[in-house]
Amino acid sequence: MADKSAKHKLAVLGAGKMGGILVQGFLKHKLATANAIWATLSHAEKVAKRSADLGVRLGTDNREAVRHADVVLVCVKPQTVGEVLDEVKQEMTPEKLVISIAASVPTSFIEARLPARVPVIRAMPNTPSILGAGITGLAAGQSVKPAQMEVARRLFETVGRTVVVDEKHMDAVTALSASGPAYIYIILESLAEAGVKVGLPRDLATLLAAQTTLGAARMVLETGDHPALLKDAVTTPAGCTIDGIMELEEGKLRVTLIKAVVKATQRAKELMFA
Secondary structure (H helix, E strand, C coil): CCHHHHHCEEEEECHHHHHHHHHHHHCCCCCCCCCHHEEECCCHHHHHHHHHHHCCEECCHHHHHCCCCCCEEEECCCCHHHHHHHHHHHHHCCCCCEECCCCCCCCHHHCCCCCCEEECEEEEECCCHHHCCCCEEEECCCCCCHHHHHHHHHHEEEEEEECCHHHHHHHHHHHHHHCCHHHHHHHHHHHHHHHCCCCCCCCHHHHHHHHHHHHHHHHHHHHCCCCHHHHHHHHCCCCCCHHHHHHHCCHHHHHHHHHHHHHHHHCCCCHHHH
């Protein structure tokens, strides 16, 4: 796997938080060497420090970065994608693969601003990628070949798991898995606060809540069982768990989480125009 991907030369346009996480993943898993990565930032005063942190060449010239690359990752804010594409389009050819992680920006928007037949993939990673525990949704544009999607999968598998979806689902992916860690942190924080309420030290309550959340997630992933089935296995007749579940249902936790994802999906459709 590493040998197939290491031949690529990568441009990372916008080596901020997520762009930097991806660069570190590529280097850690030896899918690219430091000399094969050209990264950019929009603020010249941050270049020196960021370059030292990432260990790759870094500058402010997007065209220069794209000129040397065969895979171009667009990691800028949705509102600036058009400006960046206008800047680099003269360096783009159908031999280059473009992967955008900009939320809400469809592949059609990118394709319209580049020369014909340039392959474009839309990607949506999440912040647990920093630990290699992320998940990235991938959607292909019109000119993407299966081998190019496989390149994208290998790259993003350096920071977690990947799923390939129809692009019509990408705003929902954004709302569920990209925004989802924030929802889980609120739940985790609430569980820890509850532990404090019933007398546990805060550090112990936080550890119990975090490890329980991690373990429950692994149960779903590794057993393949439906969450409802796993919930029922914990919920013994006339036990304490069912009383807790009744409080959650009365507080409408289930419907509130569903509404949060629906609302975030609606917002994801609007980000590039905000």
